[in-house]
Amino acid sequence: MTKIIVVTVLAAASAVCAAESGARASSPATLTPGVLQAGTPDVLKTIAGQTVTTVEAWEQVRRPEVLELFKTHVFGRNAVERPATLRFEPIEPDREMMEGRALRKRVSIRYSGPGGEGAIALTAFIPKTVRPAPAFVLICNRSSAKHIDPDRLEKNPFFPAEELIARGYAALAFHNGDVDPDVHDGFTNGVHAVFQPDPSVRKSDAWGTIAAWAWGASRVMDWIETQPGIDRMRVGVVGHSRGGKTALWCGATDTRFALTISNNSGCGGAKFNRMALPKSESIARINKSFPHWFCTNYKQYGDNEEALPVDQHMLVALIAPRLAYVASATLDDWAGQPGEFHSCVLASPVWRLYGQQGLVPGARTAPSAEEQASAAAMPPPDTPLQQGRVGYHLRTGKHDLSLYDWQRYMDFADRHLK
Template identity: 50%
Template sequence: MNYRLPDKPILPDPLIGNRGEQIVSPKQWREQRRSEIVELFRQHVYGRCPIGRPRSQSFEVADQSGGWMNGTAVRKKINIRFDGPGGTGVIHLYLFVPITEGKKVPAFLLICNREQENMDPDRKVQSPFWPAEDIVSRGYAAAVFHVQDADPDFDDGFRNGVHGIWEAAEAPRPADAWGTIGAWAWGASRVMDYFEADPDIDEARVAVVGHSRGGKTALWCGAQDERFALVVSNDSGCTGAAITRGKQGETVQDINQRFPHWFCENYKGFNGREHDLPVDQHMLLALIAPRLLYVASATEDIWADPASEFLACMHANPVYKLLGFLGFEAEGSPLPEVPIHEGRIGYHLRTGKHDLTRYDWNCFMDFADRHM
């Protein structure tokens, strides 16, 4: 693969408002431009959720036991329940908390989009996709939930999962109604609701992590929910961390045809028309500012396009600078296994294929050790 950065595409400027005005102060960003960009993504890409935190939401500690991980951790199984017009939903959260002297601990939350065995709470299977032992050994709580608890990953006309709970079956869906990625992001925010209630978790230091479609979810979740201190995208590619205009590999048309349930109906109108989008993915990354952001790529993951993911980090940097922070500074193309951790946007390019590995996790935690 050629790691030369593509010719700089003409991108929408996150620091030019909807009326063409230049955004020149942090106040303008916070009070105007940020909300404009969120609204553009809701309208054209991810859709809008009909509900935030449900009034009916409750937390049940279904199991809590010590002695895990050679006596270094407590395991909790949490049921996050909510009721709506269409029924009841439950997000099953698995959580390993390192034992400390009464101190709250930071946490890494994985949005798991792979088989359930990758998040085995009994630790008979210790998958590198969620290396809970490694995370706990570094002083972080290891948390995970599966995307299917929020919305199963297939197209049934939005009748299953949280869509069926909150949307009337007989009502027509608006063209900007939330898709499955939006439902998964909503689920991650409900886990954050729980963290705020758990006396063992430092809710001000929580990272949300996702791989591939989970990485798209983590970014959209973190863009909307500013309670997350660190947002981590691993190999998220198209409609994740990668610039859409001029992207190699998967395109908007590809993703909408293969996964018609992931995004709002309006997004299909941009199939083959990426340059007409009023946003691009550097603007999604910019919504994380000034909080911590991490983007990871893999050398053989051409479908996701590492060069376009790296480019998005570069173009999100002006917003961090406007807010008074070092975001992302790099010279030339990234080198494999040379992480960039100096600013509040972290990045690394791992040698290998589309995957989430222990190397990736260690880089995320190195970055968190330094900044979070």
């Protein structure tokens, strides 16, 4: 019989709202029980059963193990990393914007492979400052015309470029669909078709669409490294919902990003799978709704989470010792807010190896039942936790990337990156 522990966490009133991942659950203002299954994988215990107590053991043994487990069982393996054919071409001449406070660059990030060519349209606003500026890269999973608009005729809090520039940050965004279409098309289009033109030979651990989008964000970083106006050592990657899952995988696989931000990423992102939350998305549901997002191997863990050799706290931990931030929303039961917070708690011991504070000081990877209950005491809504290298907040409102979220991310970056 599977042993379970019931943990009570605070959740605010929710309402039914439409969002990218499907229908959102609703509930009255109440205490929502989260059920933790026994057998949580220990992020600091190697496959051989050795406990990791040093940075060297983490970086040389355990971290590579965890990364391989995620590649094999969840996101898949990329067909290519930086292609030799990668090139950057201007879409139009650079232009001063925002009353002369920013320089806009529009770039086509182009590449080719056995199956043809691909391109990512990147919009970048760079503040006109003396020193190279820190930057945020948004993986945009909503309409690029409405949410990115390079001419700024359409302004949207999903990508508040003006606010970012005012705070001294470069603002960059690309649309995930430029890299790979968000449809289950048998991987016959997008970057998959460029580098693996014959989908019939795909392996069970071949990269899914989320891995492809993360690959696209890494190609943006390749371009950033050519830009004297951006400080490549102070760049954050940001994503919402499916984009949040993508940002986490990007931050785990590309250590050039100094900050990784997951906004309402839910199942397959920051949400801890072994916490049963009836109103949240499950592995079974996400694989049914979006079979192209993950590798084929991930499908065997629908309704079988306990067999998965990883959980999402280990994904967050792969970002250490760099900066990580996870955000939830009170009306976003579908994303499993308690599970998102819990992953931050259980990932924190890896930062401690580096002598740093994660989210919760003193948290262990395998705490007792009493410590688990204490650790799951989420902060009240709109009360950010930003002291450590792992940030978290629970915003009042629906499943969205809002100006409030961006303001908290900039606060966190002000504190730790500037």
